Amino acid sequence: xxxxxxxxxxxxxxxxxxxxxxxxxxxxxxxxxxxxxxxxxxxxxxxxxxxxxxxxxxxxxxxxxxxxxxxxxxxxxxxxxxxxxxxxxxxxxxxxxxxxxxxxxxxxxxxxxxxxxxxxxxxxxxxxxxxxxxxxxxxxxxxxxxxxxxxxxxxxxxxxxxxxxxxxxxxxxxxxxxxxxxxxxxxxxxxxxxxxxxxxxxxxxxxxxxxxxxxxxxxxxxxxxxxxxxxxxxxxxxxxxxxxxxxxxxxxxxxxxxxxxxxxxxxxxxxxxxxxxxxxxxxxxxxxxxxxxxxxxxxxxxxxxxxxxxxxxxxxxxxxxxxxxxxxxxxxxxxxxxxxxxxxxxxxxxxxxxxxxxxxxxxxxxxxxxxxxxxxxxxxxxxxxxxxxxxxxxxxxxxxxxxxxxxxxxxxxxxxxxxxxxxxxxxxxxxxxxxxxxxxxxxxxxxxxxxxxxxxxxxxxxxxxxxxxxxxxx
Amino acid sequence: xxxxxxxxxxxxxxxxxxxxxxxxxxxxxxxxxxxxxxxxxxxxxxxxxxxxxxxxxxxxxxx
Numbered sequence: 001x002x003x004x005x006x007x008x009x010x011x012x013x014x015x016x017x018x019x020x021x022x023x024x025x026x027x028x029x030x031x032x033x034x035x036x037x038x039x040x041x042x043x044x045x046x047x048x049x050x051x052x053x054x055x056x057x058x059x060x061x062x063x064x065x066x067x068x069x070x071x072x073x074x075x076x077x078x079x080x081x082x083x084x085x086x087x088x089x090x091x092x093x094x095x096x097x098x099x100x101x102x103x104x105x106x107x108x109x110x111x112x113x114x115x116x117x118x119x120x121x122x123x124x125x126x127x128x129x130x131x132x133x134x135x136x137x138x139x140x141x142x143x144x145x146x147x148x149x150x151x152x153x154x155x156x157x158x159x160x161x162x163x164x165x166x167x168x169x170x171x172x173x174x175x176x177x178x179x180x181x182x183x184x185x186x187x188x189x190x191x192x193x194x195x196x197x198x199x200x201x202x203x204x205x206x207x208x209x210x211x212x213x214x215x216x217x218x219x220x221x222x223x224x225x226x227x228x229x230x231x232x233x234x235x236x237x238x239x240x241x242x243x244x245x246x247x248x249x250x251x252x253x254x255x256x257x258x259x260x261x262x263x264x265x266x267x268x269x270x271x272x273x274x275x276x277x278x279x280x281x282x283x284x285x286x287x288x289x290x291x292x293x294x295x296x297x298x299x300x301x302x303x304x305x306x307x308x309x310x311x312x313x314x315x316x317x318x319x320x321x322x323x324x325x326x327x328x329x330x331x332x333x334x335x336x337x338x339x340x341x342x343x344x345x346x347x348x349x350x351x352x353x354x355x356x357x358x359x360x361x362x363x364x365x366x367x368x369x370x371x372x373x374x375x376x377x378x379x380x381x382x383x384x385x386x387x388x389x390x391x392x393x394x395x396x397x398x399x400x401x402x403x404x405x406x407x408x409x410x411x412x413x414x415x416x417x418x419x420x421x422x423x424x425x426x427x428x429x430x431x432x433x434x435x436x437x438x439x440x441x442x443x444x445x446x447x448x449x450x451x452x453x454x455x456x457x458x459x460x461x462x463x464x465x466x467x468x469x470x471x472x473x474x
Numbered sequence: 475x476x477x478x479x480x481x482x483x484x485x486x487x488x489x490x491x492x493x494x495x496x497x498x499x500x501x502x503x504x505x506x507x508x509x510x511x512x513x514x515x516x517x518x519x520x521x522x523x524x525x526x527x528x529x530x531x532x533x534x535x536x537x
Contacts, residue, residue, distance in 0.1 A: 016482050292494070293493045
């Protein structure tokens, strides 16, 4: 590690001391705050890992499709496999807080929209958070755009209601949801209750006839069949189409040595991304530990959701109709971003508790008491500490062009997240690692979307350069 | 490794260790790591509580 300035060190220590004080003071005030502090410290660790490993899906796919460099995609895949090992252990011990999501084509479409958006924005949901911690103004704009778009998208009806198939409306209304919800009004409500909830919820273990918590289910079904085999296939495709050809162009490299040469090349590709893989391993262990700690705290306090904790802390504002708030028990990014804007919009007079997303499931608690918001803020803090300690922290003001792309890309990611019930973390990384087939469907869409996004950006850049050259000729 | 970075890691490790230590006894108490068949404690929101939250929401609407 190179020499770090005293100023950077002071700032880094200041940030970690701030979070320490928040934890200590709130815990001294009321024991229940430890539940929020658990989210905080795991968020902090995620931030440190993300920044260290440059864990950004947008950069990974842009490097692959635009310049043929597979290093980061490989690192992310290795990280996913390592996380899956930890998840299998957590699932087999029966302490996992993970729940599979409905599996159908909607995940592919959602991933496609999200993938295009993340390439436009120059950062995925997790990448934008850690880059914000590095002082990147564009990434901050992306987060704002994702947050605002989601908060509005989940509540809008009006002309969008005309795009809802009649079967969705009929199915949504037949669910017998509480009267306080305006299920027949709002595209997302009818999409969720009328379509998504009707889709099968499964896992690779269940598809093979095992229980998730059984040894065979967790390790063979969810880990080997659900993660290791598909990840190996994907890595082989990346090797054949990208790494192999670039290796052939290297001095002394080549593909004429038969299968032995290919195995050597494949291994070389795997070990070329140690930093991202190491970050992935720590992320995986941290995700598993978070599930363990959150479940332990739930048993200790006798609760199944943080809504009950908030109520005991004397804050029942913004709880959903079922008394719940968003409390996944593991790493998540986008839902809490929607919540804080949802809370703000409600303060400004927008009635947004009559939709399923806020009113029935996640609530809109005060951001100061929202466990998942503590996680995201600490994630930014953890990334800032790592950036300061590696001399990579720098305030970067966005240019007009990048700001425009950030807003458009962020909006697409916001829509994609809500369609897919998660982003590249909650919709792909966590789901795939826990043996949920919906995660791979989202991933397939996301890869397709990233490919289209790179092609569109290339076209736009070339067109812009042509125009500039014409002006120079004149 | 600068001493300040080591200090950061130490602080994170202390909080993480405390959280893990805090969560283990409930698991032991609930028999999660024992041979007991029924693991953990089942907590469900009962109907009265659900009604309470619905009414709470409607009161907010009326206001």
